[in-house]
Amino acid sequence: MAEQLRRERLRREMIDEIIAVARLLLEKDGPSAISVRAIARQVGVSAPAIYRYFPSVDALMSALNESVLSELCAAVESGRDQSGGMARAFRGWALDHPASFRLALGLNCHHAAGRTSMTRLLSLSVPPGSMLCWATLCGLVLLELAGDPADLPEDIGPLYDCIELPGR
Numbered sequence: 001m002a003e004q005l006r007r008e009r010l011r012r013e014m015i016d017e018i019i020a021v022a023r024l025l026l027e028k029d030g031p032s033a034i035s036v037r038a039i040a041r042q043v044g045v046s047a048p049a050i051y052r053y054f055p056s057v058d059a060l061m062s063a064l065n066e067s068v069l070s071e072l073c074a075a076v077e078s079g080r081d082q083s084g085g086m087a088r089a090f091r092g093w094a095l096d097h098p099a100s101f102r103l104a105l106g107l108n109c110h111h112a113a114g115r116t117s118m119t120r121l122l123s124l125s126v127p128p129g130s131m132l133c134w135a136t137l138c139g140l141v142l143l144e145l146a147g148d149p150a151d152l153p154e155d156i157g158p159l160y161d162c163i164e165l166p167g168r
Contacts, residue, residue: 015053022064026099031108068100087163094141
């Protein structure tokens with residue numbers, strides 16, 4: 001029994017490490033940098049060993065997306081008790097993790113991710129008004145990430161204060 005628990009713990013630790021390395025590659029060099037070979041090199045195992053933990057690259061990307069979404073939702077939830085806090089927390093997280101944000105929205109050719117993220121984000125507030133709020137937030141953040149800073153208002157932050165996400 002103890003040996004089985006130890007194996008399960010080690011397996012979970014390896015899965016967590018694989019996802020963490022994939023996330024580092026994503027943030028450092030973008031989604032094209034994520035490969036089984038690159039992850040294996042960073043983790044210190046052979047490329048085929050990764051398939052003991054994830055049956056395919058799609059399964060690995062789904063696990064990475066789930067990890068990213070959980071972190072994003074936790075960040076947004078942390079701002080729930082302040083007026084405009086959820087919107088500011090969303091913006092802060094997205095600007096700190098631009099590649100992960102794009103992955104969560106399905107903008108890196110992982111389209112199921114976008115559907116999943118909207119479902120998860122909507123669960124943080126009450127529809128129907130929340131869909132418009134989340135879409136506005138995503139649009140503003142994407143403008144900040146992709147736009148030329150010279151084309152944006154000097155302090156775009158107050159725009160986020162205008163977006164009040166309905167609470168539960």
